[in-house]
Amino acid sequence: MENAIAVDDRLDRARALVTALETGDEIKANLVIKSFSAPADHDLFHEVGRLTRELHDAIVGFATDREVTRVVQHEIPDAAERLKYVIELTENAANQTLEAVEFSIPVSEELASVAKKLAAEWDCFCERKMELTDFRALSAEIGDFLALASNHSEILNKKLTEILLAQGYQDLTGQVIRRVINLISDMEEKLVKLVAISGDARQREVDKSQCDMEGPAIPNIEQGEMIGNQNDVDDLLSSLGF
Template sequence: MYDRLGGIVRLMHDSLGEINCDNALTAASSQIVAVQDRLEYVASLTERAATKVLNTLDEGMPAQDALAAAGRAMEARWDALFTGELSVDQFKQLADDSRQFARTVAAAGEAEKARLLDIMMAQDFQDITGQLITKVVALTQTVEHELAELLRDNAPPGVRDKFMPKQLMQGPSVPSVALDQHNVDGLLDDLGF
């Protein structure tokens, strides 16, 4: 497979050189390097965002567990009051503890809001990565189209005629005569690839 791939790349390079397309090959090569750099950047952004989200969740979970446990304990004390199990002094202490718990819940809510904002901000990579991925897809489609056109133009006559666009006189371009994915698959099959 390696030898065959190397042969194909050599053939493509030589063919492009013969038809004076070295500049196109150089441009495509530099675009591919730029695409690789962009994909590495996308990977680093998504890794950084995932790490930020997981760290923020790790920070928030114990605080939420502690708040839930304190709430359950407070509820049990109030249940004891309503069943008549608490003295007046214990009721006064419960009332004071309830006020403190309300302050704790308010502070915990603000802290949780800040953590949620951090998680939301960590997702800002999506806009950047979406744009980069769109560019990578467009470049990939362009390279595929150009390679398919090169194959079609240099195919044996019987295969070439099957995939050559119909000659049109004048007028606007017609999408139905362009190579679509089905045509590319057929061309590659007919050429033995």
């Protein structure tokens, strides 16, 4: 029923427009043309007002949200300290690992060098190219090498254990980093919602001439009627019925 009435109304205005044009009445023709665009302007104004209200409420809610306040005042500083702690643990583990490796390299090189020398002498013995006195010396060297190998094996085992224990930092740092990631994800979700509302409002904002607001007041600059704070914004929206 309403659609039929709207159609009849548009037809009547169309006939009035044709009549005005035929009679040369430009003033009446302009009034009829404006009457066609008036409902669309009203709908656009209403939609922009609604979106502005949503954005305003989102900004106010974001600023007064206890969770946001807690995050800003406690979680973010805490996250910074946690990341510093991760850096400290990682640095300490890296230093311990490097020290253990640097200490172990000469130990393993000495074992390899002595073993290579004994292997060459042992080959001579197996090929029956060694005198008895040389064999006695070789026997003594083998005894010394066994003692050296036992001592150096203990050293290497100790250093490898230190390296292994140093890697335990990964469990702690992993937990810390996961908490920081959760914090960032939570803040990202809140900001994305705010930006989404802002972006929607921007896409539908009306021409500047349709709005009396000229932005925040700037000292010593004449800019007409200004919106001073969030309360002014709220009052303006309420006065407009949003």
